[in-house]
Amino acid sequence: MIKKTRKERERAARKQLIIDAAIEVIKKNGFESATMDEIAKQAEVSKGALYLYFKNKASIYLAISERGSRLLTQSLSKILLFELSGLELIRKMGQAYLKFVQQNPIYFTAFIYYENLISDDELFESELAAACEESAREAMTYIVRALQIGMQDGSIKDTYDPKELGLIIWGASKGIIHMAFYKENRNHMKILDDVDFSLDSIINNFIEILGTGMANDQKS
Amino acid sequence: MIKKTRKERERAARKQLIIDAAIEVIKKNGFESATMDEIAKQAEVSKGALYLYFKNKASIYLAISERGSRLLTQSLSKILLFELSGLELIRKMGQAYLKFVQQNPIYFTAFIYYENLISDDELFESELAAACEESAREAMTYIVRALQIGMQDGSIKDTYDPKELGLIIWGASKGIIHMAFYKENRNHMKILDDVDFSLDSIINNFIEILGTGMANDQKS
Amino acid sequence: MIKKTRKERERAARKQLIIDAAIEVIKKNGFESATMDEIAKQAEVSKGALYLYFKNKASIYLAISERGSRLLTQSLSKILLFELSGLELIRKMGQAYLKFVQQNPIYFTAFIYYENLISDDELFESELAAACEESAREAMTYIVRALQIGMQDGSIKDTYDPKELGLIIWGASKGIIHMAFYKENRNHMKILDDVDFSLDSIINNFIEILGTGMANDQKS
Amino acid sequence: MIKKTRKERERAARKQLIIDAAIEVIKKNGFESATMDEIAKQAEVSKGALYLYFKNKASIYLAISERGSRLLTQSLSKILLFELSGLELIRKMGQAYLKFVQQNPIYFTAFIYYENLISDDELFESELAAACEESAREAMTYIVRALQIGMQDGSIKDTYDPKELGLIIWGASKGIIHMAFYKENRNHMKILDDVDFSLDSIINNFIEILGTGMANDQKS
DNA sequence: TATGAATGAGCCTTCATTCAT
DNA sequence: TATGAATGAAGGCTCATTCAT
Numbered sequence: 001m002i003k004k005t006r007k008e009r010e011r012a013a014r015k016q017l018i019i020d021a022a023i024e025v026i027k028k029n030g031f032e033s034a035t036m037d038e039i040a041k042q043a044e045v046s047k048g049a050l051y052l053y054f055k056n057k058a059s060i061y062l063a064i065s066e067r068g069s070r071l072l073t074q075s076l077s078k079i080l081l082f083e084l085s086g087l088e089l090i091r092k093m094g095q096a097y098l099k100f101v102q103q104n105p106i107y108f109t110a111f112i113y114y115e116n117l118i119s120d121d122e123l124f125e126s127e128l129a130a131a132c133e134e135s136a137r138e139a140m141t142y143i144v145r146a147l148q149i150g151m152q153d154g155s156i157k158d159t160y161d162p163k164e165l166g167l168i169i170w171g172a173s174k175g176i177i178h179m180a181f182y183k184e185n186r187n188h189m190k191i192l193d194d195v196d197f198s199l200d201s202i203i204n205n206f207i208e209i210l211g212t213g214m215a216n217d218q219k220s
Numbered sequence: 221m222i223k224k225t226r227k228e229r230e231r232a233a234r235k236q237l238i239i240d241a242a243i244e245v246i247k248k249n250g251f252e253s254a255t256m257d258e259i260a261k262q263a264e265v266s267k268g269a270l271y272l273y274f275k276n277k278a279s280i281y282l283a284i285s286e287r288g289s290r291l292l293t294q295s296l297s298k299i300l301l302f303e304l305s306g307l308e309l310i311r312k313m314g315q316a317y318l319k320f321v322q323q324n325p326i327y328f329t330a331f332i333y334y335e336n337l338i339s340d341d342e343l344f345e346s347e348l349a350a351a352c353e354e355s356a357r358e359a360m361t362y363i364v365r366a367l368q369i370g371m372q373d374g375s376i377k378d379t380y381d382p383k384e385l386g387l388i389i390w391g392a393s394k395g396i397i398h399m400a401f402y403k404e405n406r407n408h409m410k411i412l413d414d415v416d417f418s419l420d421s422i423i424n425n426f427i428e429i430l431g432t433g434m435a436n437d438q439k440s
Numbered sequence: 441m442i443k444k445t446r447k448e449r450e451r452a453a454r455k456q457l458i459i460d461a462a463i464e465v466i467k468k469n470g471f472e473s474a475t476m477d478e479i480a481k482q483a484e485v486s487k488g489a490l491y492l493y494f495k496n497k498a499s500i501y502l503a504i505s506e507r508g509s510r511l512l513t514q515s516l517s518k519i520l521l522f523e524l525s526g527l528e529l530i531r532k533m534g535q536a537y538l539k540f541v542q543q544n545p546i547y548f549t550a551f552i553y554y555e556n557l558i559s560d561d562e563l564f565e566s567e568l569a570a571a572c573e574e575s576a577r578e579a580m581t582y583i584v585r586a587l588q589i590g591m592q593d594g595s596i597k598d599t600y601d602p603k604e605l606g607l608i609i610w611g612a613s614k615g616i617i618h619m620a621f622y623k624e625n626r627n628h629m630k631i632l633d634d635v636d637f638s639l640d641s642i643i644n645n646f647i648e649i650l651g652t653g654m655a656n657d658q659k660s
Numbered sequence: 661m662i663k664k665t666r667k668e669r670e671r672a673a674r675k676q677l678i679i680d681a682a683i684e685v686i687k688k689n690g691f692e693s694a695t696m697d698e699i700a701k702q703a704e705v706s707k708g709a710l711y712l713y714f715k716n717k718a719s720i721y722l723a724i725s726e727r728g729s730r731l732l733t734q735s736l737s738k739i740l741l742f743e744l745s746g747l748e749l750i751r752k753m754g755q756a757y758l759k760f761v762q763q764n765p766i767y768f769t770a771f772i773y774y775e776n777l778i779s780d781d782e783l784f785e786s787e788l789a790a791a792c793e794e795s796a797r798e799a800m801t802y803i804v805r806a807l808q809i810g811m812q813d814g815s816i817k818d819t820y821d822p823k824e825l826g827l828i829i830w831g832a833s834k835g836i837i838h839m840a841f842y843k844e845n846r847n848h849m850k851i852l853d854d855v856d857f858s859l860d861s862i863i864n865n866f867i868e869i870l871g872t873g874m875a876n877d878q879k880s
Numbered sequence: 881t882a883t884g885a886a887t888g889a890g891c892c893t894t895c896a897t898t899c900a901t
Numbered sequence: 902t903a904t905g906a907a908t909g910a911a912g913g914c915t916c917a918t919t920c921a922t
Contacts, residue, residue, distance in 0.1 A: 615835015
């Protein structure tokens with residue numbers, strides 16, 4: 001029994017090493033130009049071995065996405081442990097998202113690439129894709145939970161459906177962070193150069209706006 | 221002089237035809253699988269001619285992005301002509317953005333693809349890339365103008381820097397619309413399946429939240 | 441001594457199991473697409489074990505041929521036991537050949553494949569190849585015997601050399617049966633579609649022609 | 661008009677050159693081990709150019725078969741021009757078949773390989789495959805014609821259906837010649853070593869047997 | 881300016897065989 | 902004897918780009 005479990009562990013560990021290697025290679029040249037040869041070399045493994053652990057190149061990329069989704073979702077899940085108001089939880093989640101993307105830019109790129117990959121039906125029906133979707137749904141649930149908490153503790157309006165609100169926050173945050181991400185990692189996107197504010201400032205202001213609105217005097 | 225100008229006009233027209241053809245091809249199979257052969261055939265032009273008008277394949281893709289940026293920016297520019305409050309202008313701009321993406325999904329995909337392309341420095345320094353950036357900056361300016369108008373007419377809080385606020389709106393809208401786009405065009409992204417709300421509802425609510433905030437009773 | 445013999449018996453038995461497995465795999469997808477992995481799995485044996493019993497993949501294929509040759513030869517050998525005229529024996533042998541191929545199409549395909557394999561000198565000099573050749577020679581001998589019997593009992597002309605005649609019968613039968621085989625097993629070979637006659641009819645007529653000739657009135 | 665025709669002629673000529681090259685390569689190492697690289701090198705053409713003229717590796721092989729079928733059929737067709745009895749025509753056709761195979765062994769191997777190739781449906785439905793089938797049918801027709809002539813001039817029994825008889829002759833000849841072919845081209849097939857008779861003798865005797873039968877006194 | 885045939889580097893994937901355990 | 906993970910050479914095919922005409 002133990003023996004089998006050890007084998008499985010080793011196999012899983014090897015898969016992780018390959019994913020690590022793939023990430024390294026992608027960091028250098030991007031997703032499109034990464035080759036199986038390079039990944040194999042980086043992983044110090046034969047090219048054939050890659051196919052022992054992954055069905056094909058796309059599967060490796062999917063696995064990167066899956067790991068990223070999992071890590072991000074884990075990080076969000078821990079925020080719910082804090083004793084904070086719902087609004088504060090949402091704020092913390094936004095910050096966690098930003099931090100995650102800043103520390104793991106490759107995963108964010110993978111998320112974007114993922115959306116291309118799963119146009120392929122076969123891939124879409126794979127276990128890994130299912131895991132990605134499940135992670136995303138889980139992350140979404142944490143956001144909705146925080147919103148529901150906020151609606152109960154009075155920190156968040158209860159005039160919106162929490163699910164729809166969650167979706168809005170999710171999508172908008174992704175957009176903001178995507179923008180922030182490009183500002184930090186590439187030297188293009190000149191629009192961003194006109195504005196000097198730090199990303200943290202932008203994110204914080206974004207969350208504040210989400211909270212209080214940008215309209216003046218909305219009560220009167 | 222006139223002769224040369226006519227030649228230039230013809231050349232520009234031919235470029236547009238090639239871009240049209242490329243868009244048609246991409247519509248069928250996506251960016252990654254479009255080939256120069258197909259584009260040439262669709263444009264009813266020889267493959268060699270493609271290189272007479274564009275430096276390489278990436279340039280064609282860049283040109284698609286550029287055209288998309290220009291069209292979107294034009295559409296935003298016209299909104300400033302309306303006699304509306306700043307907040308209303310922003311709302312209208314959001315709706316225009318959504319409409320543009322819904323009617324021209326290919327350009328939106330091109331924007332995303334563009335971000336990949338310009339990792340290549342040589343491309344980044346091209347005229348086309350400059351035009352893209354310029355369009356984006358222009359679009360951004362229209363948003364900032366609308367915000368400034370709103371701050372003057374009192375419909376928008378003046379506690380934020382209009383540029384930063386513009387950036388936030390721009391990024392967040394892009395995120396929301398990206399999400400909406402995938403929900404409409406692909407049948408994956410299971411998170412979205414849990415929520416039934418129409419895109420219009422999501423966008424409108426997003427804009428409303430931007431306007432009024434989602435926090436409850438923040439004055440008291 | 442006995443111990444060793446048992447080991448040998450077990451080894452031989454295992455070889456047979458592997459051959460069985462290989463045949464099953466080949467039945468599914470043909471010779472060219474059968475892989476050692478599949479054969480090992482089908483044989484419920486490790487891939488490494490395959491190489492304990494056979495030098496390489498070609499050897500397995502050779503072994504299939506060898507078994508086929510042996511079975512066919514056995515079936516021919518039994519015909520000599522009948523108390524029939526030489527001509528009748530030949531007829532019976534032809535029918536036996538047809539029956540064998542119909543019941544064991546895989547062996548027939550293996551014979552054809554075998555002829556490709558033994559282009560490789562190393563393989564050609566193997567024990568298995570020798571066994572194949574020996575079986576074929578044996579089968580040939582049975583045919584020649586039948587012919588000799590026929591020449592003695594007067595049912596077959598003695599104007600031909602029995603060996604040469606045997607060769608002719610052997611080759612021609614193989615051709616007829618090959619054709620018949622393809623007609624049954626594949627849906628191509630459109631020439632065959634123009635003719636409706638049953639295989640049995642063709643074979644029987646072939647044997648009759650061999651016997652009586654197709655020329656008219658050759659005596660007068 | 662002429663210009664287009666010339667292009668087409670050049671294209672056809674280039675195709676023939678590639679087929680020539682493929683034949684050369686196959687002569688050296690057999691069908692299975694010939695590679696596109698080698699064929700390209702032999703044809704003094706880039707690998708990519710191969711795919712300009714042929715869809716596939718299989719298509720090249722098919723084209724070899726097609727050329728072989730055409731040549732053989734042409735050679736058979738000319739025999740019908742002779743003023744001979746039907747039986748003599750058949751005999752001449754047999755000899756022509758043998759001569760063809762002796763002079764162009766590669767085509768004969770191609771015929772055998774062809775039967776493997778067209779298991780693939782897509783290939784089977786190709787134009788080239790249709791041409792092969794058509795050639796075979798044409799060859800068959802010539803044989804049947806000769807038989808019909810023989811039945812009219814009294815040189816061949818009219819008790820058989822000419823089509824069925826044609827099929828029998830076709831299949832049997834192929835078998836004999838296949839055997840003869842291996843005897844000449846490979847150094848295996850030890851059965852054949854026991855018999856010293858020349859191929860011509862075997863073929864001639866085969867045709868004679870077909871004509872007169874091997875049975876003694878078949879009238880009584 | 882226009883053509884499209886030709887190029888050839890490059891990629892993913894397969895699979896027979898080996899070898900440490 | 903048995904395993905099966907690992908190897909790595911080999912192969913078919915694609916396609917952006919070039920260049921002779």
